[in-house]
Amino acid sequence: MTKPSSAIETLIDMMARLPGLGPRSARRAVLYLVRKRGQLLGPLAAAMAEVAQTARECVSCGNITTGELCPICTDPRRQNGMLCVVEDVGDLWAMERTGAFVGRYHVLGGTLSALDDVGPEELGLPRLERRITDENVTEVILALNTTMDGLTTAHYVADLLEGRVRITSLAQGVPVGGELDYLDDGTIGAALKARRDL
């Protein structure tokens, strides 16, 4: 058996390590790239090299950016006293896509986990406490995932900041466009408990 040339083989192996791609889809993707080597492969290699050289974490909020501070932290209009705490940068991007939040963020980069040795220091919680004073934060919105780890972390952060700022969390309830029949019992129960007057 003769394998594809070693450079192509190496590229397939690397692509297969991306989330959402396995060996088969990595092969398909690489074949597609080789066919489009003029239009896509070259520019993609250049874009990757640029991001590899310039991408870093915002020293204030933990967002991915190319400078010292991310565009959200340098925008004075985003300093409105609200700080949204998220688990990772993907969650921040998800919040930004809604366009519904105009304050700043704080990216924890994970959740508290005794097993994985992740404590308050690793999550940048002392930095969060400093930001509350420095940036005149009046409300911290906890937008953590509603997994066990996310809830534990939310409780810890809420305890830590209690009495110093207003602490809120995203509402739990029926998703927009969701059908009751397909929802889990916990979500329906939470939505019932948090029912609103019409």
Add this chain to the structure above:
Amino acid sequence: MTKPSSAIETLIDMMARLPGLGPRSARRAVLYLVRKRGQLLGPLAAAMAEVAQTARECVSCGNITTGELCPICTDPRRQNGMLCVVEDVGDLWAMERTGAFVGRYHVLGGTLSALDDVGPEELGLPRLERRITDENVTEVILALNTTMDGLTTAHYVADLLEGRVRITSLAQGVPVGGELDYLDDGTIGAALKARRDL
């Protein structure tokens, strides 16, 4: 709404054009790459740049390679009089993974299609005819997809070469490990017609 920095945004847009990745999985992949920018993103960019510069089509068989001729065409042990005709390089790789074929290949790069203006010239069929003489080919194995286009192309190639070499095609039948109950009628019918004595 503040978007991720333009370099990252560009990278996400490009990744989303790969087969098997949509906007959401492209974001996930890029986020993963940015987190692993030391271990994976830099080397991946370098691997892509290398392939973009070196990858080209083998002038003889159409396989993707880094030289003038691919390793299969330069290996004298692979010149055994058998030539396997496949639609594209992905099919060639699939055949090679089996390790069951020790001859050479001829990659058509598509199928005949009047609608898309793909004729015998575009598929390199004159080149295939020359190879049959030059490389003393005695058997041409048609390993085209069993789609309508693949079958049409197979028939055309078979007509073209009739009387000059032995022409065979891959057997049709029940896949190894396949369950009859889940197979389509056409496959079961073909397997019945091509039944073998035990």
